[in-house]
Amino acid sequence: MAEIACTAYLHAMSPLNIVSAFRKTGIYPFNQQEIQAEKLFPCETFREDTPLQKVIAMKTGKEAVDKYFEDKYNRRSSSPMSPKTGVQVSKCTCKKAILKPKPSGKQITEATFLQQLYEYEHAKETRTGTTATNPKSPQPSTSGIHNNSIEIALSDNDISDEDSELTQGLKMAAIAVLPFRKPKEFRLSHHLDELTSEEFIARYRFSKNGVSFLENLLKDDLQRQTNRNHALTSIQQILITLRFFGTGAFYSVIGDTLGFHKCTVSRVVENVTDAIIKHLHEFVVWPSPAEKERVKQGFYAVAGFPNVIGCIDGTHIRIQAPHDDEASYVNRKGFHSINVQAVCDHQGKFTSVNASWPGSCHDSHIFRTSGLCAKLEREHTNFADGVLLGDSGYQCKVYMMTPFLATDSVAKERYQQAQTRTRAVIERSFGRLKRRFAVLHSEVRLKPAKICKITTACVILYNICIKLNEPDIGDSDENQDNNDAVFNLAMNGNGSGTHIREYIVNRYFT
Numbered sequence: 294m295a296e297i298a299c300t301a302y303l304h305a306m307s308p309l310n311i312v313s314a315f316r317k318t319g320i321y322p323f324n325q326q327e328i329q330a331e332k333l334f335p336c337e338t339f340r341e342d343t344p345l346q347k348v349i350a351m352k353t354g355k356e357a358v359d360k361y362f363e364d365k366y367n368r369r370s371s372s373p374m375s376p377k378t379g380v381q382v383s384k385c386t387c388k389k390a391i392l393k394p395k396p397s398g399k400q401i402t403e404a405t406f407l408q409q410l411y412e413y414e415h416a417k418e419t420r421t422g423t424t425a426t427n428p429k430s431p432q433p434s435t436s437g438i439h440n441n442s443i444e445i446a447l448s449d450n451d452i453s454d455e456d457s458e459l460t461q462g463l464k465m466a467a468i469a470v471l472p473f474r475k476p477k478e479f480r481l482s483h484h485l486d487e488l489t490s491e492e493f494i495a496r497y498r499f500s501k502n503g504v505s506f507l508e509n510l511l512k513d514d515l516q517r518q519t520n521r522n523h524a525l526t527s528i529q530q531i532l533i534t535l536r537f538f539g540t541g542a543f544y545s546v547i548g549d550t551l552g553f554h555k556c557t558v559s560r561v562v563e564n565v566t567d568a569i570i571k572h573l574h575e576f577v578v579w580p581s582p583a584e585k586e587r588v589k590q591g592f593y594a595v596a597g598f599p600n601v602i603g604c605i606d607g608t609h610i611r612i613q614a615p616h617d618d619e620a621s622y623v624n625r626k627g628f629h630s631i632n633v634q635a636v637c638d639h640q641g642k643f644t645s646v647n648a649s650w651p652g653s654c655h656d657s658h659i660f661r662t663s664g665l666c667a668k669l670e671r672e673h674t675n676f677a678d679g680v681l682l683g684d685s686g687y688q689c690k691v692y693m694m695t696p697f698l699a700t701d702s703v704a705k706e707r708y709q710q711a712q713t714r715t716r717a718v719i720e721r722s723f724g725r726l727k728r729r730f731a732v733l734h735s736e737v738r739l740k741p742a743k744i745c746k747i748t749t750a751c752v753i754l755y756n757i758c759i760k761l762n763e764p765d766i767g768d769s770d771e772n773q774d775n776n777d778a779v780f781n782l783a784m785n786g787n788g789s790g791t792h793i794r795e796y797i798v799n800r801y802f803t
Contacts, residue, residue, distance in 0.1 A: 485532075494764065497532060498539040498729050498754075503761050507531050507754075514568035525561065533558055534565035538751055541732035563743070569750040576756040579644050579668075585679055591639025596714040599801055601694075602679030603636040603644055604719035605687070607656040608727075610648075611736045612744055622741065624652030631744055634659045635752065636681065641722040642759045648748040651741070656686040669693075676793060682716040689790035694797065707802040708794075726755050729766045 319327030485493070485501075494500055499507065508528050515527040537547050537558065544555035544562075553561075580588055585602050592601035609630035615622060622629040630652030636645040650659050660666050660683075672678070673692040680694045689695045696713065700706050727734040730751040737744050757763075 494766070496539065497535040498766060499535060499758070500761075500763060503758070503763055504528065504531060504535070506757070506761060510572065511565065511568045514571065515565065525557070530561045530565050533561045537562050538730040538732050538747070538754070541735045541737065543738075562747075566743075566746050566750045569753050570746060573749065573753060576753050576760070577643055577646055579665075580638065588638045589679060592715055592718075595639065595718070596711040597801065598682070598711045598715045599797065600676060600679050601639075601682055601715060603638060604682045604716045605634065605636045605645075605660065605693075606684060606716070606719040606723070607632050607634045607659065607686075608723045609633070609652055610733050610744060610748055612741060613736060613738050615741050618651075621653050622651040628652075631741060631748065632656070632659060633748055634663065635719070635723070636665065637719050637722045639718060640759060641718055641725065642756050643722065643752050646749060646752045648745045648752075656684075657688060660687060676796070680793070682712055684716065689794060691790045691793050693790060694794055695790075697794075702798075704798045704803045708798045711802065722755075725765055726751065729755060729758065 315321040317327065319325060488496070490500060497504065508531060511531065512527040515530050517524040533547065533551055533553065536551060537544070540547070544558040547553075548555045548558045551558075580602060588602050589600055592604075593599060609624055609626075609628075609632055612622065612629050612631060614629045619629070622631070624630045624632065631648060632650045632652050632654050633646065633648040634650075634656060635643050635647070637643050645665050647659060647663050647665075669681075669690075669692045676691075678692070680692050683693050683695050685695055685698065687693055687695055694712065696709055697705055700709055733748060733751055737747070739747070
């Protein structure tokens with residue numbers, strides 16, 4: 294088949310045929326007179342009577358139509374009609390006719406009808422010596438409007454008895470109702486300038502300067518690649534997403550508040566979330582050696598616990614029961630959730646986040662399988678490299694200090710208090726995170742994969758808030774779901790970190 298087609302192509306696309314085609318169409322050598330006007334008429338094979346003929350025929354009869362077009366085009370009415378109109382007319386009653394465009398897609402305009410009327414009046418002027426002017430555009434009617442159609446109202450009151458029957462049909466064509474699309478309604482309220490700073494932060498969780506920072510950060514990813522009117526700007530998309538993150542309300546509620554459809558809100562939240570996650574490694578960064586010294590000093594100032602480079606813990610994000618693998622998302626408290634593990638510094642800024650595990654997974658398992666654990670196992674060499682503080686749900690390691698399950702000395706009591714007070718930084722960070730972005734505090738009604746992305750995006754935004762010194766939202770205290778000591782007893786055994794813990798007790802708390 295390919296061989297036959299190739300042979301035919303080589304014969305058809307010969308240089309002689311190509312040159313001949315350019316010459317016949319007047320392209321080269323350039324010749325405007327090569328193609329005559331009648332050759333530009335549309336195909337007449339399937340054309341029916343023009344709408345002007347139909348309109349006249351409804352009121353005047355077939356004879357008047359035949360006579361008019363025989364005089365005007367010097368042809369019989371059964372022959373193809375004038376090429377100036379290209380529409381088909383559906384069946385009409387004596388009161389109404391709906392003119393529909395041809396399948397070719399040629400748009401019906403008011404000028405089509407007015408031009409016919411003007412030509413007729415001009416011909417009448419030539420025969421009778423009267424004056425004719427180009428009729429003005431008629432006022433559209435408000436009744437019987439249809440998209441992609443033109444409705445002609447045939448009322449006896451619109452016809453003057455003094456006019457000829459032929460003129461009556463032409464004037465009825467001139468009162469056509471133009472097709473139009475119902476205008477879109479954009480309900481976005483321009484209230485941002487009217488809000489005070491406190492009101493703006495309460496609604497969008499960022500100050501106006503913070504939103505400007507986000508716009509500059511995300512505009513390359515959010516800017517629409519289109520010249521169409523009313524495309525959402527980057528600032529509009531950011532505000533929609535912040536409103537959802539800050540309230541956790543239904544998409545329909547967010548849309549009604551800001552003036553968008555819930556489908557638009559859903560797409561915008563997904564796009565902005567993906568754009569934020571692209572900047573994960575810019576704002577959620579493990580501290581460098583120089584930064585570790587600053588973090589150690591910050592944690593030591595809290596309760597005197599030495600060489601702490603971070604506090605680690607997990608928190609549960611409540612979700613709706615998913616359809617797939619529903620049982621794995623049920624945590625030990627009996628509700629469905631995503632278990633999020635994070636590490637923060639002394640300022641509460643997150644330096645590591647892992648939001649990809651269902652609620653049934655234990656904190657210790659999440660840490661053991663994480664890249665952070667592999668990094669510490671590979672790079673940690675001695676106590677001076679720093680340690681993490683975790684609760685009793687984690688195993689005591691050389692780089693992970695956990696509390697004692699039972700204390701039998703004053704030094705261990707002091708260690709226990711210092712470790713608990715210092716580790717409370719991560720719990721307060723989770724509390725501020727969930728209060729700033731309430732979508733994480735209530736039950737999220739999305740698929741688990743989207744919830745993991747939203748959680749990561751909220752952590753990034755939280756770190757940006759710390760960087761920009763954004764004010765806290767409400768009370769920062771958080772009643773964290775601390776792991777039960779009995780439940781985690783098996784996780785805190787005699788590991789290789791026990792001698793480091795004993796050294797800390799004897800060196801700093803005796």
